[in-house]
Amino acid sequence: MKILLIGATGKLGTAVGEALTGRGHEVITVGRTGGDLRYDIADPAQVTEVYERAGSVDAVVGTAGDVPYKPVLEMSPEDYRSAFHGKVLNQIELVRQGVPRIAERGSFTLITGVLGRDPIPTSSAASMANGAVEAFVRAAAIEIAPQRINAISPTVFTESLEKYGDFFPGIRPVDLAEVAQAYVRSVEGGQTGRIYTLE
Template identity: 70%
Template sequence: MRILLAGATGKLGAFLHTALADRGHEIVTVARSGGALRYDITDPAQVAAMYQAAGELDAVVSAAGHVPYRTIAEMTPDDYLAAFHGKVAGQIELVRQGISRVAERGSFTLITGVLAREPIPTGTAASMANGAIEAFVRAAAIEIAPQRVNAISPTVFTESLDAYADFFPGMESVDLARVAQAYIRSVEGAQTGQIYAL
């Protein structure tokens, strides 16, 4: 398959690039500051240009998204909007604009996270964004068939515990290899409207 990978330069994106390429897929990498294509998926005009540059695709995979972490008292309205734009709106644009750019039986795989179901202090923006993506996936799946859309919802990565363990006390971590298997299941499988919680 020919797969567009958004967020290709991050820890997860780099791992997915290798995992999907090792399975024989052709990967078109996209990121704001690196990759074969340099576009910001939070800008709808850049998403349109990205799809024009990418050409024919069988699947779109996202490992992109950024949200602020602060207590509710410290959060501002702009912080919540930043979370929406940084994680939700861009991934929605990947699907919305991608419907006409991806193969008839192609797929979209988005990224959410554990905070949609297991909140932490300072994580309200992330919980909001993750929950929005998961609701969008379920709704979009009933409209875009035979194309498919799923989301991967991992807990904290084992490989990131040195930086983030204190934010996720008592939560089990997940290896990037296991997260990559969920992406492979989404891309190569037949399910749609699924949230793969890891």
């Protein structure tokens, strides 16, 4: 398959790219600062350019999303808008613009996360964004068939415990390789409207 991989230069994007290319797929990498195509998918006009440059693809895979972390009473309206824009609207735009551009039985795989179902202090924006992405996936799945859409919802990565582990006390981490395999399952499988949880 020809796969468009968004957020390809991050930890997760790198792992997913290696897993997909290791299975023989042609992967076109997209990132703000690196990759085959350098664009910011937070800008709808740049999403259009990505699709125009990539041409026809069989699958679109998202591994990137930006959200602020602060206590609720320190969050501003702009912080919540930023979270919605940085993790929800950008992924929705990939799907909205991608439906007419990907293969008839192609797929989208988006990124969400454990905080949508198991929040931690300072995660209200991330929890909101993850919940919104998951709701969108379930709704879009019933409209875009035979194209498919799923989301991957991991907990904290084992490889990121040194930096983020203290924020997730008692929550089992997951290896990036395991998360990458969930992406493989979504891309190569037949299910749609699924939230693949890893915890």
